[in-house]
Each structure stands twice: as structure tokens, then as C-alpha cells.
Amino acid sequence: MDKLKADSNDFATNIKKSSVRNLYWSVAWVASIALAAFGPRLIWDFATLPTILGVLISLGVGFGMIVSTNRYIQGLDELGQKIFLDAAAFTLGVGLVCGLSYELLEDIRLISFEPEIGHLIILMGLTFMAGMIAGHRKYR
């Protein structure tokens, strides 16, 4: 049973660690976006320097999250990567098709409000979650 242990650590433990690390980055990114969005209005009264810093911090943390997610995906086994990739591809398609149609709704005066990017992000988040659940169910 020890034949293959030498060249790798415990897979499940590594995935768990990687997931937790990715979760921290995601929470940090959401917090940095909140700071960049609400800080100017609620904390520093639109002063230019902290506002720029807030945006730069959110960009930096965002890239950190991207790197962390990439490492997480690389750490998955091949089935895990396939499920993730399928869900991501489905999300990209839904995001593109629905995003463009949603944006069009205002131009053709079917809705009277400005389409919010947040709505698209919520849709993409839900689509990705549904894709991951469907993938895990398929290969259960």
C-alpha cells in the first residue's frame, strides 16, 4: 500500500487546505471590494488618495484570489478538474448570452432601469454552483 506514497502527500488533506486558502482569498476579495465601494462614501469622504488605494488593493487581492483559485484547480484530480471546467464553461456561456440580452433590454426599452453588473454576477454565481452540483451528481 505504500508504493505510491513517496511521491505525493495526502490528496484529501491537500485539497482541504487548498479550499480553505481559496476561501480566505475570496472573503478577502469581497471585503476589499466592499472597502473600495463604500469606503469613499462612508469613511474618507471621496478623498482621492485613499480611493485610489482602495481600488488598487481590491485589484491586488483580486489577482491573489485568481492565483489561489488556479492553484486550487491544479490541485484537484482529473475528474475534479473536469467537473470544475464543465461548470466554468457553462457559466461563461450563460453569462455571455444572458448578459448581452440583459444589457439589450434597456436599449430596446423593455426595461426602464439600467442593467446592473451585480445581477449578472449573481446569475453567474448561481449557474456555477448549479453546474458544480450537476457535475458531482453525474459522477457520484
Place this chain on the structure above:
Amino acid sequence: MKNRFKVLRAEQDWTQAQLAHELQVSRQTVNAIETGKFDPSLKLAFRAARLFELGIEDIFQDEAAS
């Protein structure tokens, strides 16, 4: 593609979790391979062959050829 994963695992008296640990994949992956829902990559197939001390063709068979 057919495979003898389940039989070989049973011969070694391993659980899916033990085999998954040895192959450094998830238990879900072992189960998906055993049930024929997922075909492993060549890299993983070689890993399994090394683990079971068999040739790849002794573990995996092309259904179209048989």
C-alpha cells in the same frame, strides 16, 4: 472503455478510499472509473498499472475492440 478496477481492488481487499489514497485522487474518481462513468487519463492509467503491477491493457480494455 471497460476496466477491471473493481475486481483488482477487491483482490487487494482495498476500499475505494484506500485505492483513491494510493492513486492520489478522490474516492469519487475511483467510483466513477469503476462504474464506467469516467475514463482516466493515460497518466492515471499508468499510475494504476504501476500500483497493481500490471500492464495498462490488463486493466483497461477498448469496448469497441472486444
